[in-house]
Amino acid sequence: MATAPAIRRVYQKVRPLARCKGSTAKPAKKRAKGTHRNGFLTHSFRPFLSLPFANHGQGEKEFFQSLGNLCKLYQWQAPDTTGLPFPQNISAVLEKLSGQRFDGAVPMLLQDKGSPARLATVKTYNTNYCLYYIPVRPLWQMKNVPSKQQHFELACSVFAYLYQVIGIPYYGDQSYMSRTYDSLENWISEIAEEGNEDDGDVTYRKRQFDELETLREAGAVLLPELKKCLDIAQWEKQVREFTSTDTQCGELRAVADELLKLAKDYPARAIRHSMHYELNEEEVDYQIYWENYISFYWSGKDTLETMLYEMVNNEFQEAGYQEEPIAVQWFDTPQDKPCHNFEFETRLFSLLDELTGILNDLDYENGEAL
Numbered sequence: 001m002a003t004a005p006a007i008r009r010v011y012q013k014v015r016p017l018a019r020c021k022g023s024t025a026k027p028a029k030k031r032a033k034g035t036h037r038n039g040f041l042t043h044s045f046r047p048f049l050s051l052p053f054a055n056h057g058q059g060e061k062e063f064f065q066s067l068g069n070l071c072k073l074y075q076w077q078a079p080d081t082t083g084l085p086f087p088q089n090i091s092a093v094l095e096k097l098s099g100q101r102f103d104g105a106v107p108m109l110l111q112d113k114g115s116p117a118r119l120a121t122v123k124t125y126n127t128n129y130c131l132y133y134i135p136v137r138p139l140w141q142m143k144n145v146p147s148k149q150q151h152f153e154l155a156c157s158v159f160a161y162l163y164q165v166i167g168i169p170y171y172g173d174q175s176y177m178s179r180t181y182d183s184l185e186n187w188i189s190e191i192a193e194e195g196n197e198d199d200g201d202v203t204y205r206k207r208q209f210d211e212l213e214t215l216r217e218a219g220a221v222l223l224p225e226l227k228k229c230l231d232i233a234q235w236e237k238q239v240r241e242f243t244s245t246d247t248q249c250g251e252l253r254a255v256a257d258e259l260l261k262l263a264k265d266y267p268a269r270a271i272r273h274s275m276h277y278e279l280n281e282e283e284v285d286y287q288i289y290w291e292n293y294i295s296f297y298w299s300g301k302d303t304l305e306t307m308l309y310e311m312v313n314n315e316f317q318e319a320g321y322q323e324e325p326i327a328v329q330w331f332d333t334p335q336d337k338p339c340h341n342f343e344f345e346t347r348l349f350s351l352l353d354e355l356t357g358i359l360n361d362l363d364y365e366n367g368e369a370l
Contacts, residue, residue, distance in 0.1 A: 066119040066331040103338040123340035125325040137299040138362040140218040157235040163226040167270040170296045172219025177295045215298040274325035284320030
């Protein structure tokens with residue numbers, strides 16, 4: 001399902017809002033690193049002696065053991081290091097490995113607590129530089145329509161799972177998106193204070209300020225719903241008893257059912273478990289972390305939408321690296337086949353795409369179509 005209003009390719013200029021009279025977004029400040037708890041991996045193609053372990057002999061042995069396992073799996077011919085002393089022998093291998101790809105994966109020299117230095121292959125899941133922004137306004141509209149309480153309850157279970165288990169940030173909580181809305185309000189205020197707008201522009205600015213007030217009020221009211229204890233049995237009952245009155249209702253039930261299956265298959269899996277920004281080898285001033293492009297937000301059909309996307313895209317254009325899910329295959333033991341499993345990520349991102357499209361279709365100005 002196409003979800004163009006909510007999933008957009010970054011690094012692409014978004015057309016400025018016509019009523020802005022050519023105003024441009026202010027350059028984004030460089031953001032400090034987000035909260036990451038996946039620091040069990042460190043890696044390097046640094047000179048082998050600079051790696052922090054005490055027993056060089058043990059490290060050399062484990063390195064060549066992992067190299068043998070990698071060569072056997074991929075039928076790769078390692079360079080002849082006969083006669084080269086340590087650590088030049090390992091440096092020669094790493095030099096030849098640099099730039100190689102195995103089944104689309106990059107070979108890296110990694111360390112963890114159990115091993116000083118061993119080879120692994122690291123593969124990145126391609127998110128296609130998309131923004132996975134999930135609109136919350138349709139949920140707010142459902143809540144306020146008595147005939148849509150069944151929709152509201154089912155959507156709340158879906159949102160609670162995405163918030164509590166998957167770990168998707170919420171714009172009404174402390175998050176990248178909440179800070180973006182704050183910046184957007186400052187930008188709109190500066191435009192209004194310039195006093196160069198006609199009556200139509202002034203009226204439109206008032207609508208934008210009203211939208212900001214509403215999204216914050218609604219965000220505060222809905223956040224406790226997302227924090228309620230997730231009840232899988234209740235979610236199952238909601239899916240089973242959901243009455244589809246039209247195509248959109250049927251699609252909402254279908255995507256809720258698929259997300260329920262994902263929750264059962266991966267009961268404790270969060271998106272952050274697949275993210276390892278520390279494996280990025282590039283030295284860049286600004287990085288796009290996953291919390292920047294996966295988030296709940298207010299709406300893709302409101303008076304703020306175009307300016308919001310312009311601000312986000314302008315900021316992302318400064319980035320030199322985007323954090324994406326990765327999978328690691330270790331070679332400290334023999335491997336039967338390449339194994340970089342993205343089954344969870346493939347299902348999740350596809351379902352986020354579908355969910356966003358359905359919610360966009362249910363998102364109406366003033367909620368009149370609900």
